[in-house]
Amino acid sequence: MTRALQLLFFVFVRVVVTFVLGLNVRRRELLPEDGPAILVANHNSHLDTLVMMSLLPLSKLSSLRPVAAADYFLKTRAMAWFSLNILRIIAIDRSRATRREDPLAACHEALNKGEILILFPEGSRGAPEEMTALKKGIAHLAEKNPQVPVIPVFTHGLGKSLPKGSFLLVPFFCDIFVGEPIAWPGSRDAFMTTLGARFAALSTEKDFAPWE
């Protein structure tokens, strides 16, 4: 039943993403055909997760798992139900005090099952269309799963359409740049440097219209 609801919801999402927004995807062929894989993207808007999930065919929906903060996405009962059953997030506990085991355990398990994780290493949406420092959790995840390809995806325009703190969706075409998969370089620092460099390169591929 929830699977059917999920499918229905994402068919609706795809219609909105295609007609109201409109995506211009560069190098779609670099997206993984099967898991395990990790997609990492910059974070500007609540639309990010939905758009990232729309990039892969509907048949892959059941193996897509966005990784999201428990304190935000499980805040209310309704939101928790939606996050866990429709988005099917892997909830991460961000508060250090209550952490006993590896906070990424559920992510490792999902990768072992061959699922595709979607991560936003900036952690928060922040100011729209501006990238902030990347958090290191992704490096820990990549270190534990060195064979899993990490694919950087840079999006532009979603923060213009629906920035943090707004409920008014304003249509804009959105640019999506898929990067080459990153192989595990041997150390967490090297991984973070590579990831940062990839995002820097992807984000300067096109001159975006100023938005101030």
Add this chain to the structure above:
Amino acid sequence: MTLLPIHIAIAGIWGILILASLIVFTLTRLQPTADHSELVQRTTSWWAMIAVFTAAFLLSRTFSIVIFALVSFLAFKEYLSMIPTRRADRRVLFFAYLAIPVQYYWVSSEWYGMFAVFIPVYMFLFLPFVMLLSQQTEGFLKAVGTLNWGLMLCVFSISHAAFLLVLPVDGPGSVGGTAASGAGLLLFLVFLTQFNDVAQYTWGKLFGRHKIVPQVSPKKTWEGFLGGMLTTTVLAVLVAPLVTPFDALHAGIAGAMIAGAGFIGDVTVSAVKRDLGVKDTGALIPGHGGIMDRIDSLTFTAPLFFHFTRYLYT
């Protein structure tokens, strides 16, 4: 279903498309090493575009109007995605988008008076008012100017093509009043505008020497422009009896006007792209670029052809 002249005209367009596809196919066979991918993509996209318009023409008038509203929406979205905008104006842009369904509602309700003034008067006055509510004056004039210009180009201009569908035309050759003749005029306008683009391009490729506005659009030549204008005018005179109430003289004038205005619309959008430093307005139509790249000529031909027809035949 009775076979109307407009059906013959649509069949003729498909004939041209099939012929063009055969030529492209032969070309790829004769020169297997050369890169024809853009030409092939362009032709494939023409199939999709002509299929949508044929379906719209045959299904219903309302469906055709909805298709034009959608074209306006896509073009306006492309325009707003391409130009510099201000964060503070998100709500203003939202209202500007809402003008699209309203404008096309005036079309479908055949209210010419409101159709003609809604965007140039009411939206023109309303948008700066909403914009000043955010009290951000820096860049105000540029923001309101570019927004109104985009609305005029993508929505107001293009909606004139759709209004042809409901224009009560009379005169010799009109097919019993409104519906059929309106569709015929729209077909005449869209077909000749698009045909003229291709004709000017082809003449320019074959004989192009003398550039017209090299700083704006380096590939536009006098040879292409005049050759295209001649072809389009001749074609206009030939097809007018089939789908319009025009006599030969009026058909010739309409054809030449479409060729001239189409050229100006094309280079105007080129100037905008050059100013913004982009090559294409988008990537919606493979081989063509964005939707604005495809309808740039129509933004100028539609209102001019509409008023030409309205003045002489209603």
